[in-house]
Amino acid sequence: MHGCARCASSSSTTGPTTAISSTRRPRSSCTRSGRWGRAVPPGRPPNRPGACRSGRRGGPARGCPKGSSISVGREAGPAPDRGGRGAPGVGEDEVGVPRNERLRRGGDVEGGGALGLYVHVPFCAAICAYCNFNRGLLDEDLKRAYVAAVTREIERGGDGRRVDSIFFGGGTPSLLDVEEVARVLDACRRAFDVAPDVEATLEMNPESCSADYVSGLLGAGINRISLGVQSFHDGELARLGRAHSVEQARAAFAATREAGCGNVSLDMMLWLPAQTRAACAASVEALVALAPEHASLYMLELYPNAPLREEAARRGWSQAPDEDAAAMYLDAFARTDAAGYEQYEISNVARPGRRSRHNLKYWRDGEWLGFGCGAHSTRGGVRWKNLSETARYVDAVERGAPVAETRRRLSVEERLGDALFTGLRLAEGIDVAVVGRRYGVDLEARYGADVGRFVDAGWMIAAGGRWRLTRAGMLISNELLSTFV
Secondary structure (H helix, E strand, O other), X not given: OOOOOOOOOOOOOOOOOOOEEEOOOOOOOOOOOOOEOOOOOOOOOEOOOOOOOOOOOOOOOOOOOOOEEEOOOOOOOOEOOEOOEOOOOOOOOOOOOOHHHHHHHHOOOHHHHOEEEEEEEOEEOOOOOOOOEOOEEOOHHHHHHHHHHHHHHHHHHOOOOEEEEEEEEEOOHHHOOHHHHHHHHHHHHHHOEEEEEEEEEXXXXXXXXXXXXXXXXXXXXXXXXXXXXXXOXXXXXXXXXXXXXXXXXXXXXXXHHHHOOOOEEEEEEEOOOOOOHHHHHHHHHHHHHHOOOEEEEEEOOOOOOOHHHHHHHHHOOOOOOHHHHHHHXXXXXXXXXXXXXXXXXXXXXXXXXXXOXXXXXXXXXXXXXXXXXXXXXXXOOEEEEEOXXXXXXXXXXXXXXXXXXXXXXXXXXXXXXHHHHHHXXXXXXXEHHHHHHHHOOOHHHHHHHHHHHHHHHOOEEEEOOEEEEOHHHHOOHXXXXXXXX
């Protein structure tokens, strides 16, 4: 299974593709369920083979096209590795990417063509009942060997290309010692041309956050913290199997401020088992009160056989009807609007200048390299995915063997479909002329009639040479975006 750019690589991503979607499967290979709108950092591996997620199927939600229902997809990337090196070198032709193609694309993508680096940390102190990312319980000896392997993979895969974002995802990256994070960042600097203003993010659980730890990370080069709060209701956290309390979440946020971190993102999940619309709104209100620079608001979508799905069935914890789920989504973003945040993507908001540069590479047709077990990469029209099992990955690196287990060259049509599918997740949408020129397609001729119908229905806006979804369109984005893939 090669995976799909529209899905969570990461899980992050990526992430999902929408808040509400169709009972009709989109014309992609997506088959797996994920969280609504979950925008996973490019490169993060899901726990099982494949990366696509079409989401939940159910009854139609109010205001949606006939047959549509709540859902989410995910984002990802997968493809090659050569002789154990993490990525094709600059100017090399082995992966079949013409040099003029790389140069042509550079000016149109996020960061002017600079790479993003994703570092996967698969270790967790406990396994959350809803999580489907590539992860396992912490083993200190294996962690030490793993950090050494990741630094070697980075050094072997480096080609000196400009890098302007680095993202540590997991798993639980905050289980790494400060010295271990510093070693990985130093490897990135040796192997690539890391920009002075690089955005360097590390995901952190509240229970592993302290002012001293964050201060050490800032000294090592991390400048953005992503806190996995998920809810501001202790009962909901307990149902999710989270190890922290609401009090610990607030204390963790305060610790980031005490340490001097001025760029903090909070992750929150909506539409939790047994959650009411009022309880969801109260959690969003608590998030806004902390005033982080960025927030990701995901609709929880339980994958098949998730322990939480089974426990919810046993205990009678049902998720609210689709109509209430849509209301939760609209309430949440109305509140962040009122608080001065900008919704720049289906499930992400930010203060001015605080959008996630790393995730924008995914949505704006950029390129990234993923390091670590199960990490996905996308570069030069090629996708590859590393070995998923941690011990196998470490062994392969130590032997100098290839670590990519799958690689695939995307056709122009697939790349176009991904560019449209992911670009239309953004509130700004796509520049029709730029995308058409990049892939040699007259988008107006091919899709103009469909877009016209969506505009008439109030789901899209076509103006100023751009196509973009309205918020009503975001609620049914899988249904709409399936038109383009």
